[in-house]
Amino acid sequence: MKARKHLALFANYAIIIVLGLLFILPFIYTIYTSLVSTRDVNKLVSITNWTFDNYIMYFTNDAYNVPRWFLNTTIMTGAVIVGNLIVNPLAAFALAKLNFKGKKIIYWIVLATMMVPYHMILIPVYVNMANLGWLNTFLALVIPFLYQSLYIFMLRQFFVTVPNEFMEAARIDGMSKIGLFWKIVYPLARSPLITMSILAFAGTWNSYLIPSTLTNTPKMYVLVVGLNSVKDAVFENTALIMAGVVLTTLPILIFFFLFQKQYIEGISSSGIKG
Template sequence: MIFTNKVSKIGIYTAIVLLALVFSAPFLYTLYTSFIPIKYVNTFTGLENWTFDNYKTFFTSDAYSVSKWLFNTVVMTGIILIGNLIINPMAAYALAKLDFFGKKLIFWIVVITMMIPYHMILIPVYVNMAKLGWLNSFAALTIPFLYQAIYIFMLRQFFIGVPNELIEAARMDGLTKMGAFWRIVYPLSKPVLITVAILTFAGTWNSYLIPSTLANTPEKYVLVVGLNSVKDMFFENTPLVMAGVVLTTLPILAFFFVFQKQYMEGISNSGLKG
């Protein structure tokens, strides 16, 4: 029996490793291609021919503004990330624990909003940003996206599972409703907040359609939009294009690997209660 269990575990782990290799193969190819000269594309070459020239080109050539694009991306992602970690939890807590007129109606509006693809309302958003004079600004790239209905729903489901007795005890100790939320409930929701942070970071960092629509001047490009313009200019220079892909992918991978444990905990706790 013990031998059978060991063989079974070995088989499972082998299958997992093989699947991991299959799914990581495209990125490994991208990473490899980004380090080789163009003459070695679609061939295998040793480390002696690898080079950082493709990356140096992005950061040293006057034809690109990668440093500026990267700065724009960091600012946009940071503002949206902070906003989603403040506004979404407050809205979710109100829908989960507070009693007020129209609570159920507001909740169902949030649910219905989740079913509407953002592409359907992009034109009205563009028109509103134009009327406000916010086009080609960080305001247009951030303010409409400081909350997300799906995250409000996830957090609400988590907050429903927080015992009311815990909140009542905090209130008896002299905390206000907001004090009980920020000092008791908010810290307890760390796993699901990290899940929200990862999803927000990945979605914002890799966003193309919205930034390219609301900010269409090169000095306001974010990294994905700017590198996509490089791809259009140098489509046949595969190593240069792949270097751009790596630049946009590595921050997301690093963010996920740092918080992957909390991410899995948040996924398991956010949608199964209530």
């Protein structure tokens, strides 16, 4: 019996390792290809022949302007995360704990918007941004990302589980509703908020549709849009293209590994309860 359990455990770990290798091999190939010269693509070469020339070219060649695109992406992503940490929790708290007319209707509208592809509302968003004079500005890059129905739903599921006794005790002590939210409820949502931040980081950092639609000047390009704009010019330079892929992917991996524990806790606490 004990041997059978060990065999089953070994089989489970073997399957996990094999699946893990299958998922990670493409990224390993991408990193390796980005570190070799064009003539060595799809060849195995010694580590002594590896080079960072592809990355150096991105940051030194004026035709790519990667430092500016990287800065734009960082500013946009940082602003979106901060905005999501304010807007979505407030909406989720209202739908979870406050009583007002039309609450259920609004909640179902929020859920319904999760089923609408963003492509369907892209033209109205563009028209509104143009009327406001926000095209080719950071406002156009940030505002469309601030409302996220998925995050509202996720946080609402967590806030529902917060005992009402905490709120009632705070209200008896004279605390306002907004004070109750920021001082009592908000700190309890640390794990789902980190989960939301990771998802927002990944979704914003690699976003192409909105930035490419609302900006058309190279100075305001984000990293993904900027690298895509020069893709045709270096189409045959696979190593250089792979270096661009690594530049857009690595920050997301680092962010995830730093907060993976809180991410898993947030998914378990907000995704299945309520």
